[in-house]
Every structure is written in structure tokens, then in C-alpha cells.
Amino acid sequence: MSQEQINRAIAKDYKAGFTTDIESDTLPPGLTEDTIRFISEKKNEPEWLLEWRLRAFQVWRDMAGPDWAHVNYPEVDFQRISYYSQPKSMEDRPKSLDEVDPELLATYEKLGIPLHERESLAGVAVDVVFDSVSVATTFREKLAEAGVLFCSISEAVQQYPDLVRKHLGSVVPRKDNFYAALNSAVFSDGSFVYIPKGVRCPMELSTYFRINEANTGQFERTLIIADEGSHVSYLEGCTAPMRDENQLHAAVVELVALNDAEIKYSTVQNWYPGDAEGKGGIYNFVTKRGLAHTNAKISWTQVETGSAVTWKYPSCILRGDNSVGEFYSVALTNNLQQADTGTKMIHLGKNTRSTIVSKGISAGHSSNAYRGLVRVGPTAKGARNYTQCDSLLIGDQCAAHTFPYIESKNPTGIIEHEATTSKVSDDQLYLCQQRGLDPEKAVSMIVNGFCKEVFKELPMEFAVEAGKLLEVSLEGSVG
Amino acid sequence: MLSIKDLHAEVEAKNILKGLNLEIREGEVHAIMGPNGSGKSTLGHVLSGRPGYEITQGNVEFLGKDLLDLDTEERAHLGLFLAFQYPVEIPGVSNMEFLKASVDAVRESQGASAYDTVSFTRRAREACAAVDLDQGFLKRGVNEGFSGGEKKRNELMQMMLLEPRLCILDETDSGLDIDALQVVANGVNAMRSESRSFLLVTHYQRLLDYIEPDFVHVLAGGRIIKSGEKSLALELEAKGYSWLDEGKVA
Ligand SMILES: Nc1ncnc2c1ncn2[C@@H]1O[C@H](COP(=O)(O)OP(=O)(O)O)[C@@H](O)[C@H]1O
Ligand SMILES: [Mg+2]
Numbered sequence: 001m002s003q004e005q006i007n008r009a010i011a012k013d014y015k016a017g018f019t020t021d022i023e024s025d026t027l028p029p030g031l032t033e034d035t036i037r038f039i040s041e042k043k044n045e046p047e048w049l050l051e052w053r054l055r056a057f058q059v060w061r062d063m064a065g066p067d068w069a070h071v072n073y074p075e076v077d078f079q080r081i082s083y084y085s086q087p088k089s090m091e092d093r094p095k096s097l098d099e100v101d102p103e104l105l106a107t108y109e110k111l112g113i114p115l116h117e118r119e120s121l122a123g124v125a126v127d128v129v130f131d132s133v134s135v136a137t138t139f140r141e142k143l144a145e146a147g148v149l150f151c152s153i154s155e156a157v158q159q160y161p162d163l164v165r166k167h168l169g170s171v172v173p174r175k176d177n178f179y180a181a182l183n184s185a186v187f188s189d190g191s192f193v194y195i196p197k198g199v200r201c202p203m204e205l206s207t208y209f210r211i212n213e214a215n216t217g218q219f220e221r222t223l224i225i226a227d228e229g230s231h232v233s234y235l236e237g238c239t240a241p242m243r244d245e246n247q248l249h250a251a252v253v254e255l256v257a258l259n260d261a262e263i264k265y266s267t268v269q270n271w272y273p274g275d276a277e278g279k280g281g282i283y284n285f286v287t288k289r290g291l292a293h294t295n296a297k298i299s300w301t302q303v304e305t306g307s308a309v310t311w312k313y314p315s316c317i318l319r320g321d322n323s324v325g326e327f328y329s330v331a332l333t334n335n336l337q338q339a340d341t342g343t344k345m346i347h348l349g350k351n352t353r354s355t356i357v358s359k360g361i362s363a364g365h366s367s368n369a370y371r372g373l374v375r376v377g378p379t380a381k382g383a384r385n386y387t388q389c390d391s392l393l394i395g396d397q398c399a400a401h402t403f404p405y406i407e408s409k410n411p412t413g414i415i416e417h418e419a420t421t422s423k424v425s426d427d428q429l430y431l432c433q434q435r436g437l438d439p440e441k442a443v444s445m446i447v448n449g450f451c452k453e454v455f456k457e458l459p460m461e462f463a464v465e466a467g468k469l470l471e472v473s474l475e476g477s478v479g
Numbered sequence: 480m481l482s483i484k485d486l487h488a489e490v491e492a493k494n495i496l497k498g499l500n501l502e503i504r505e506g507e508v509h510a511i512m513g514p515n516g517s518g519k520s521t522l523g524h525v526l527s528g529r530p531g532y533e534i535t536q537g538n539v540e541f542l543g544k545d546l547l548d549l550d551t552e553e554r555a556h557l558g559l560f561l562a563f564q565y566p567v568e569i570p571g572v573s574n575m576e577f578l579k580a581s582v583d584a585v586r587e588s589q590g591a592s593a594y595d596t597v598s599f600t601r602r603a604r605e606a607c608a609a610v611d612l613d614q615g616f617l618k619r620g621v622n623e624g625f626s627g628g629e630k631k632r633n634e635l636m637q638m639m640l641l642e643p644r645l646c647i648l649d650e651t652d653s654g655l656d657i658d659a660l661q662v663v664a665n666g667v668n669a670m671r672s673e674s675r676s677f678l679l680v681t682h683y684q685r686l687l688d689y690i691e692p693d694f695v696h697v698l699a700g701g702r703i704i705k706s707g708e709k710s711l712a713l714e715l716e717a718k719g720y721s722w723l724d725e726g727k728v729a
Binding site for chain 1: 527528529530531550551552555556560561563566567568569570571572573576577580581582584585588620621637641
């Protein structure tokens with residue numbers, strides 16, 4: 001998928017937001033049971049889902065936010081958030097690009113985003129019309145032929161209630177953590193995917209081509225079910241930095257890989273990180289988890305460059321025998337960004353295997369932490385894990401931390417952990433410059449080399465864009 | 480081509496070069512010898528523009544330009560090349576990728592078109608063979624896990640592909656066995672031309688058995704204290720540097 005197609009499709013999302021007829025229904029800030037009833041009613045949800053949300057809300061009220069992550073941010077006042085907000089009205093948006101952070105505009109330019117698309121990405125109040133309908137239609141027809149279900153989760157609740165009811169919360173229970181509970185209570189929208197038995201999804205699924213995309217808002221909920229022997233590759237995110245009026249994002253993603261199924265989930269996340277002082281950046285608190293049944297495989301690949309604060313641990317529960325979990329991650333922080341990210345690999349089945357390759361890059365005054373848990377349960381005979389965790393520092397004002405947790409309850413398990421920390425050294429830069437490369441090109445080449453093992457896990461076009469994205473994200477970090 | 484006048488330079492507030500003069504014309508090969516710590520590597524770094532070196536006096540003209548006024552990469556674009564005494568590793572970045580990026584950058588700055596991948600790959604393979612490295616080295620990370628001798632040959636390979644105007648080789652011969660030395664010498668000799676000049680920093684006269692220099696200089700105490708022809712190298716080999724001390728003081 002080309003950058004242009006992605007951009008066009010994103011632009012469409014915004015357009016979709018503008019044309020909804022319930023714009024006037026934005027709820028005032030505050031969170032009570034009534035808020036939840038309102039949301040559920042607006043979405044015309046069945047009774048069981050309302051009950052499910054309310055239960056989540058009760059759980060959430062008794063919980064406290066996590067304080068163990070290596071990040072600092074002002075306390076969030078949950079009563080000051082609006083839980084059913086349509087996109088900002090035209091009046092509240094920037095009137096023109098002149099009112100937008102010039103740094104953001106410069107980034108669009110560097111990424112080669114066409115002029116007329118920058119406005120919609122930056123949330124400027126313009127109604128942009130793009131012709132993405134034909135792309136989407138062909139797309140949908142092809143999927144229907146294969147029997148793949150791909151729609152918004154709100155639509156799935158209406159059309160495939162049994163599937164949703166069976167799997168929603170089965171991987172990330174409502175009481176899992178503070179943000180997951182909150183999301184369960186108030187989730188706005190998100191994606192739903194079902195791949196039937198034995199089907200190999202004929203194309204990469206990407207959020208950008210979901211039809212009738214509603215404004216997914218700050219509490220996105222995604223559910224992907226790969227039935228026995230099926231295969232799917234799902235792409236989330238985009239390299240263009242997106243602004244959002246909602247500062248707090250708390251998404252939940254659940255993956256269910258039934259016997260012999262395979263799910264590959266790739267993310268390129270580039271939420272607005274705020275300006276150089278970190279002002280206005282997104283707080284991204286995400287719970288992502290996959291459940292792998294017998295012989296199934298779940299693979300997470302992520303490239304994280306955005307957000308002011310990132311708190312995210314895509315995980316795998318390897319329940320079935322011989323199931324496989326993978327986590328490949330590049331997390332880059334610059335300026336005042338903070339990231340605490342990693343994974344959990346929970347080995348329950350026999351001969352389960354997991355691989356973790358984490359590459360953290362810190363520049364500027366940023367802080368980048370890897371936090372990973374490998375647990376081998378008593379039943380996980382012959383489980384194996386390999387973890388490689390590398391940090392790269394650019395400059396001497398930034399920080400990298402590694403927090404590996406290992407719990408082994410089965411003596412036959414083999415867990416290997418390797419960690420390195422290196423710096424982009426002045427000598428490396430000098431060598432590159434002596435050979436004719438400017439310092440920014442040199443840094444981006446060194447960083448790309450550092451990330452190679454992860455990039456090769458990304459779908460081809462995404463990998464190229466990810467490389468370019470790192471280059472742009474690192475600008476100003478040398479010199 | 481290169482004209483160094485009364486060059487004074489310091490590192491970490493320490494005076495290292497103290498009034499160095501040197502004139503290199505097109506096509507010439509100059510050898511610089513001198514005791515350890517006399518400032519030979521410093522001279523190479525000052526010319527190539529390594530950060531941290533402060534020029535306190537003097538000037539350097541290279542191909543009609545004020546060299547000291549240019550950024551490190553701009554000097555490379557002009558055709559100045561330094562083969563490092565201690566080449567650093569860049570893990571994960573393949574030699575091939577690095578070479579292509581370098582050659583592209585230099586050619587772009589000179590207004591030449593970039594080589595297409597096929598013809599560049601062919602050139603890189605040839606250079607690799609010329610320095611007697613296995614083709615597998617093109618795929619490996621830059622200097623990553625290379626032995627000392629392999630690193631030196633890798634420097635030479637870069638030099639061949641970049642086709643510089645002035646090649647500064649900082650002890651490229653140190654630590655090489657006789658076969659490798661021969662490879663380096665052959666590489667340099669093959670590159671010699673009327674428009675390309677060389678500045679060879681070496682400890683050993685044996686390199687000069689293979690590469691015939693036009694001039695030999697002795698660098699001591701941050702200055703060139705004696706210049707001569709090839710025979711000077713033989714004399715130094717026989718007598719060391721101490722007999723020159725008098726000249727240095729004078
Ligand atoms: N980065 C540095 N900081 C401090 N002193 C340095 C540095 N680099 C070189 N020197 C000193 O400068 C002098 C000349 O070094 P160098 O040019 O490497 O000599 P040579 O190459 O002739 O052996 C030595 O005394 C060395 O210790
Ligand atoms: Mg030296």
C-alpha cells in the first residue's frame with residue numbers, strides 16, 4: 001500500500017467524522033453509569049453488552065492507575081474527559097495550517113505528504129473529499145469472496161453478535177488492568193476481523209480500508225479472530241503523524257488464534273509526540289494481547305515513534321501445545337518523549353516457543369524503557385524463549401532502561417536473555433562524514449542498521465516507510 | 480593541490496601541531512614518518528575535519544578552496560579521503576549499503592548521476608576482489624568483527640570506490656603481514672595517476688619498497704623537521720629519529 005493511498009484513506013476517516021448526523025450529541029465531560037448507558041444506547045447495543053460495560057465500570061472504579069511504569073505524566077482527571085465526543089466541531093479546529101505547530105508541518109513535508117492532505121491530517125477545519133471509495137469497494141469484494149469478515153466493532157455487534165459475545169474480553173478480561181477496564185466500559189469503536197477456518201486472508205488488512213469507518217476515538221477496541229488453520233496479517237497505524245484532540249488514548253486489542261491459525265499484527269504508531277517541549281502530545285496506554293491455541297502462532301511487530309507517553313506491552317498467551325509467540329519492536333523516543341514498552345510471553349502449553357527482539361532508540365532528553373516478562377508455567381514442558389534486547393543512545397541526555405522479568409515454574413524450560421546498550425558514537429559519525437554522508441543521513445543509516453532485524457518482519461512497503469519515519473523522527477538529534 | 484601553511488592545531492587544549500608546512504602537487508606521493516605521538520594522525524584528522532580539533536593558526540588550501548572552512552563531509556565531497564589508523568565498526572549497516580550511500584553522496588555533490596544498483600554492485604565486487612577480501616565481506620556490517628588487517632583492506636576498498644583526489648593513509652601498513660602489505664601497495668599503485676595525490680603516514684620504510692614516494696618528510700614535535708627523497712626513509716630506518724633532534728631545536 002502506498003503512502004498516498006494511506007493518506008487518502010485517513011483523510012476519509014476525518015471526512016466520515018464530519019458527516020455523522022449525531023454531531024450534536026457529544027456528551028459533556030464526566031463518567032457515571034449514565035454515561036455508559038448513553039453510549040450503549042447511542043450505539044443501539046444489546047442488553048448483554050450494556051451489562052458487560054457496566055460491570056467493567058464497577059471494576060474500574062475500584063482500581064487505581066498503574067504507577068510502576070517508568071514514565072511521568074500529570075494525573076489524568078477522568079471526570080474531565082468527554083466519553084462520547086464526535087470530532088471537534090469546525091469552530092474548535094485550527095482554521096488553517098498557520099495555526100498548526102510548524103514542526104508538524106515540517107514533518108509532513110519531509111515525509112512527502114501532499115499539500116492538500118496535510119490539512120486533514122493536522123485536523124484543520126476543512127472538508128476534504130477524496131476518492132477512496134473505489135479502492136475500498138474492490139477491497140471489500142475480494143474479502144467477501146474469501147468469507148473474511150472485516151468491519152467496525154460496532155457493526156460487528158449488530159451483525160455478528162455471537163462471535164463478538166463469545167470472544168470480547170476473552171483475552172483481555174475487564175479486570176485485567178486499569179486502562180483495560182476503562183476501555184471495556186466506554187470503548188468507542190475499533191476493528192473487527194474474523195477469518196474462517198482454513199482461509200488465508202487474500203490481502204493485508206489495514207484499518208485504513210475499513211468501510212464506513214467511524215471516528216474510533218480515544219478508546220479503541222479491536223478484536224481479531226483467526227479460526228482453525230487460517231492466516232491473517234493485519235496492519236495498524238501509519239507513518240504520518242496524526243493529531244488528535246484527545247490527549248489520552250487507551251486502546252485494547254484482542255487476538256484469538258485458534259488451532260493451527262496464524263495472526264501477524266504489525267503496528268506503525270506515530271501519534272503526535274507534542275512539540276519540542278512535549279506540549280500537546282498524546283498519552284498512549286494500550287493493552288494488546290493474543291491467545292494462541294494448539295500449534296497457533298501470534299506475531300507482534302511494532303514501530304513506535306510517536307506519543308508523548310507510551311505504555312504498551314503486546315503479549316502472547318501460549319495456551320496450546322506447540323504454539324508460538326513473537327514480539328519484534330522498535331521504539332524510538334526523542335525530545336521529551338517517554339516510552340515504557342515491551343511484552344509478556346506466558347507459556348502454558350507444552351513445547352511452546354517465544355522470541356522477543358526489542359530495539360530501543362533514545363535521543364534528545366527522552367526516556368525509553370523495555371519491560372518484558374517471560375513466564376513458564378508448570379505445565380509448559382519444553383518451553384523455550386529467546387530474548388534479545390538492545391538499546392541505542394544518541395547523545396548523552398537521554399536514557400534507556402531494561403526491566404526483564406523471568407518466572408520459570410518448569411525445570412525443562414529454556415530461557416535465554418541477551419541485552420546490549422550502545423551509543424551512536426562520535427567516531428561512527430566521523431567515519432560516515434569522512435565518507436561524504438551528512439550527519440543526519442549517517443544517524444539514520446546507523447539507526448536503520450540497528451533496527452534491521454525488526455524491519456524485516458514488517459510487510460515490505462511498511463518497512464521502507466518505517467525507515468524513512470525513523471529518519472524524520474530523529475531530525476535535530478545530532479549536530 | 481594541497482598547501483598547508485604554518486598550521487597550528489590543538490586537541491583538548493593541548494598544542495599538537497606547531498607550525499606545519501607542506502606542499503603537495505597533483506600526482507605526487509608524499510610519505511610522512513615520525514616518532515609515536517608526534518602528531519601524524521592529528522594532521523590527518525585536522526585535514527579531514529574531525530570535530531574537536533581546534534585550528535589556532537595557519538591555513539590550508541585544497542584544490543583552490545579554503546579547506547578549514549568546510550564541513551567534514553564537504554571535504555570528502557571535494558575528494559579528500561582518510562584511511563583511518565583505527566577504523567570503527569558500524570554494526571548492522573552492511574558494507575555494501577555503506578559504500579553505496581557514500582559513493583552516492585559524493586557523486587551527488589559533484590553533480591554526477593548515481594550508479595544504478597547493478598553496475599555499483601559490479602564495481603564493489605571488483606574492489607573487494609582487488610583488496611583480496613572474500614565477497615562475503617560486502618554483506619557484513621561495516622568493520623563488524625573484522626580483524627585488524629581486514630579493516631585496513633576495507634579502508635582501501637572504500638578508497639578505490641570513492642575515487643578521491645587526495646588519499647591520506649594513516650598507518651594502513653601497520654600490523655599487516657607481507658602479503659597484505661603487497662595488496663595495499665598494489666592497490667595504491669594502481670590508483671596512482673597524474674591528478675591523484677597520496678599522503679602516506681607510515682612507521683616502516685618497507686611500505687616504501689613497494690610504493691615509490693616522491694618525497695619523504697619527518698614529522699616531530701608538531702612540525703616537519705626534515706624533508707628529502709626516498710633515501711631519507713632508508714636513513715631513518717638505519718638511524719632512528721634521535722639524530723634529527725638537533726635539527727628540531729634549530
Ligand atoms: N583526543 C585527544 N585528546 C588529547 N590528546 C590527544 C588526542 N588525540 C591525540 N592526542 C595527543 O596528541 C599527540 C599526537 O597524537 P597523534 O597525532 O595520534 O600522534 P601519531 O599519530 O604521530 O602517533 C599525542 O601526544 C596524543 O596523546
Ligand atoms: Mg597515529
